[in-house]
Amino acid sequence: MQHKTIADTMNLTIDFNDIDDGQFADVIEKIRAERRALLKATQEKYAKSRAQKALIEQQKQRLRVQLQCLYGAVVLIMLSLGWVFSNLEGTTPSLDEPGITHRTIEMTRDHRLDGIQLSQVERYFTAKFLVGDWRFRGANVEGNGITIHIEMPQPLSLEPHYQREYIRNSLCPKGDSELWLSVEPANLTIHLYSDHPSRGQSALCAS
Structure with missing residues (x-):
């Protein structure tokens, strides 16, 4: 079977x-x-x-x-490279900051000495406006001087020429400030505004 x-x-x-x-x-x-x-x-x-x-x-x-x-x-590598280049060239202003243009960025890169001075200025004003409602909005090189941008929450109830006097007497570094030793011979100009940089007031600081 x-x-x-x-x-x-x-x-x-x-x-x-x-x-x-x-x-x-x-x-x-x-x-x-x-x-x-x-x-x-x-x-x-x-x-x-x-x-x-x-x-x-x-x-x-x-x-x-x-x-x-x-x-x-x-x-991490990209962040490290950014930090290294920032330290080598000084703090480069951003296009997002008020009053900053491609021209002022190129001027900062071309003026190595001014780049060092710019770093000193930024550290000084960052510490100065660390607390409170007023804000330090960056600095940039213009010609042979450095312009500092300060934003306030509300506009000052003063005439323009009184606003410039206020900037010189209250916001500019004092004559005996060590900051002048770092930035001379560069000039310091403070630009103060509230709602928009174009409607602010600027004053030249005297060492």
């Missing part, structure tokens, strides 16, 4: 009358053995597939972590 596999038993009807009593138990056991082998092979196939998917997911996660670390390192 020809032996049938589990696949054959799924498509064919076995005539048990043709099977001897001694062979019946063997046939049933063989069918069970083939079913167990098929189930084991299927389980091993799915287990291998799950293992491959888990390995691919681990590799993707590792790649994401490496990319994040690389991005962080690039950002």
Whole structure:
């Protein structure tokens, strides 16, 4: 008698009358053995597939972590380079600050001595307006002088010439200030405004 596999038993009807009593138990056991082998092979196939998917997911996660670390390192390098160039050239004014143009930026780069003086002026006025409602909005080189921009929350209720006197007497560095030792022979001009730089008042400080 020809032996049938589990696949054959799924498509064919076995005539048990043709099977001897001694062979019946063997046939049933063989069918069970083939079913167990098929189930084991299927389980091993799915287990291998799950293992491959888990390995691919681990590799993707590792790649994401490496990319994040690389991005962080690039950002740190860019910030470090910016800090180095800022210290080498002095503080370069930003186009976002009032009264700053491409021309004044180029002038600052061309005047290395003025760049050093500009850094001293910015440190002085940053500390001076660190608290309160008035704000130091940057400084830039103009000709042989440095202009300091100060923003106040409300306009002064004074005539223009009184506003300029107020700037000279209250905002300009005193004659004995050590700042003059750092900026001379450059001149200092303070530009005071509230709502818009174009509607402010400027006054030349006297050492």
